[in-house]
Amino acid sequence: xxxxxxxxxxxxxxxxxxxxxxxxxxxxxxxxxxxxxxxxxxxxxxxxxxxxxxxxxxxxxxxxxxxxxxxxxxxxxxxxxxxxxxxxxxxxxxxxxxxxxxxxxxxxxxxxxxxxxxxxxxxxxxxxxxxxxxxxxxxxxxx
Numbered sequence: 001x002x003x004x005x006x007x008x009x010x011x012x013x014x015x016x017x018x019x020x021x022x023x024x025x026x027x028x029x030x031x032x033x034x035x036x037x038x039x040x041x042x043x044x045x046x047x048x049x050x051x052x053x054x055x056x057x058x059x060x061x062x063x064x065x066x067x068x069x070x071x072x073x074x075x076x077x078x079x080x081x082x083x084x085x086x087x088x089x090x091x092x093x094x095x096x097x098x099x100x101x102x103x104x105x106x107x108x109x110x111x112x113x114x115x116x117x118x119x120x121x122x123x124x125x126x127x128x129x130x131x132x133x134x135x136x137x138x139x140x141x142x143x
Contacts (some may be wrong), residue, residue, distance in 0.1 A: 007046070008047055008048065009041075009047055009048045009049075010047050010049055010050065010075065011039075011048055011049075011050035011051070011052050011057065012050070012051055012052070012117075012119065012121050013051065013052060013053070013054035013055075013058065013065075013117045013119070014051050014052070014054055014059040014094045014118070015039060015053075015054055015119055016118075017030075017038070017051055017053050018053045019051070019118060020101050020117070020119060021035075021038070021040040021051055021098075023096055023117060023118050024040075024042060024049075024051070024117075026061045026095040026096070027091060027092065027095050029042045029044075029049075030043065031044065031053075031086075032048070037044055038052070038053065038056065039051065039052045041051075045136055045137040046138065046139055047065060051083070052060055054119070060136075068120075071121075071122075073122070074094055074114070074121070074122040074123065075121070075122070075123050075124070075125050076124040076125075076126055077123060077124070077125050077126070078126055078127065078128055078131065078133060078139045079125065079126065080099075080127065080133060082111040082127050083101050083102070083112060083126050083127060084127065085111050085112075086103050088125050089102075089103050089113050089115065089125050092123070092125070093115065096118060096121075097115040097116060097117055097118070098116045099113075099114075099115060100113075100114035100115060100122060101113050101114040101118050103125070106126070108131050109127045109129060109130065110126055110127055110129055110130070111126060111127040112124060112127075113125045113126070113127040130142075
């Protein structure tokens with residue numbers, strides 16, 4: 001058997017589920033009807049995006065909930081132009097995100113920035129001139 005190349009759900013541990021949910025809703029994201037009092041789901045163009053209370057998620061994974069600093073993970077949102085990167089970056093900041101790296105021409109030839117959400121999860125907002133987005137907004141690499 002070959003393991004499918006698929007990501008079904010990305011879940012962030014958050015300190016305050018209600019506050020984190022309100023943050024993502026303020027970006028215009030719509031909470032799924034599958035959400036429950038203990039977990040919020042958002043439908044995205046890619047995988048389902050979930051928010052779950054930090055220590056409860058650590059308990060589910062059976063790891064300690066302590067820890068801070070760089071977690072070794074970023075998520076990226078690819079956008080159609082540098083202007084869209086600038087606009088989306090501004091929207092994240094207006095919603096309460098923290099600027100980590102201002103939009104700039106990146107060493108790899110694209111246009112990139114980083115923001116941190118309310119719990120410090122890092123998001124890259126970028127335009128990649130070497131890739132495209134399909135009609136549904138999914139990233140198409142190498143073609």
